[in-house]
Amino acid sequence: DADVTQTPRNRITKTGKRIMLECSQTKGHDRMYWYRQDPGLGLRLIYYSFDVKDINKGEISDGYSVSRQAQAKFSLSLESAIPNQTALYFCATSDPPGRVTPANTGELFFGEGSRLTVL
Amino acid sequence: DQQVKQNSPSLSVQEGRISILNCDYTNSMFDYFLWYKKYPAEGPTFLISISSIKDKNEDGRFTVFLNKSAKHLSLHIVPSQPGDSAVYFCAATYSGNTGKLIFGQGTTLQVKP
Numbered sequence: 419d420a421d422v423t424q425t426p427r428n429r430i431t432k433t434g435k436r437i438m439l440e441c442s443q444t445k446g447h448d449r450m451y452w453y454r455q456d457p458g459l460g461l462r463l464i465y466y467s468f469d470v471k472d473i474n475k476g477e478i479s480d481g482y483s484v485s486r487q488a489q490a491k492f493s494l495s496l497e498s499a500i501p502n503q504t505a506l507y508f509c510a511t512s513d514p515p516g517r518v519t520p521a522n523t524g525e526l527f528f529g530e531g532s533r534l535t536v537l
Numbered sequence: 538d539q540q541v542k543q544n545s546p547s548l549s550v551q552e553g554r555i556s557i558l559n560c561d562y563t564n565s566m567f568d569y570f571l572w573y574k575k576y577p578a579e580g581p582t583f584l585i586s587i588s589s590i591k592d593k594n595e596d597g598r599f600t601v602f603l604n605k606s607a608k609h610l611s612l613h614i615v616p617s618q619p620g621d622s623a624v625y626f627c628a629a630t631y632s633g634n635t636g637k638l639i640f641g642q643g644t645t646l647q648v649k650p
Contacts (some may be wrong), residue, residue, distance in 0.1 A: 454641075458642055459642060460543075460626060460640040460643050461581070461626060461638075462636065463638075463639075525571060525583040525586065526581075526583070527617040528582070530578070531580055531616070
């Protein structure tokens with residue numbers, strides 16, 4: 419089983435609909451992130467959370483909201499989807515810097531992605 | 538404003554030869570750089586990283602070089618193998634911000650048998 423699981427993996431919806439993408443992790447990491455990938459633009463940060471009570475906007479948060487339901491769960495919502503939100507969405511986790519682990523490079527661990535198409 | 542740039546969208550090399558992927562950055566605060574590899578239908582996976590206190594880091598066939606004065610880093614893969622065909626993302630961050638990575642646009646590498 420994947421350490422970072424995203425659901426759904428694929429979703430087609432219509433303009434104006436509310437959509438929720440869910441992410442759960444078994445890595446025990448405090449930090450969770452939502453990125454979106456667009457052709458030619460790479461990965462851009464939408465929201466991130468460093469613990470259950472901490473939510474922060476990334477570089478492209480407009481039109482999105484998030485909820486950190488537990489250490490292991492971080493969901494992304496599109497309240498009213500629009501076509502330019504069609505993208506591949508990735509959830510990721512990481513350890514905080516300074517935590518004593520064998521190889522804490524601060525790297526991100528990504529889920530397999532959720533492909534969203536808004537018609 | 539793209540703080541991390543990968544100006545080559547694609548690269549094609551022959552199996553056994555060297556692959557060189559390039560990345561430029563503009564923010565002088567960046568002090569930690571990473572490369573991720575992404576296969577179709579999978580999430581990106583960490584490949585190799587380098588701190589700004591170094592100018593080279595090697596891991597098997599993969600070597601990352603950092604030129605701080607030029608704000609440039611490169612990933613060398615020697616020898617290239619067909620299984621290396623993937624999209625490669627360069628990413629950067631700075632002290633205290635670890636985990637909040639800024640990514641480049643990605644370079645698609647094709648290694649031909």
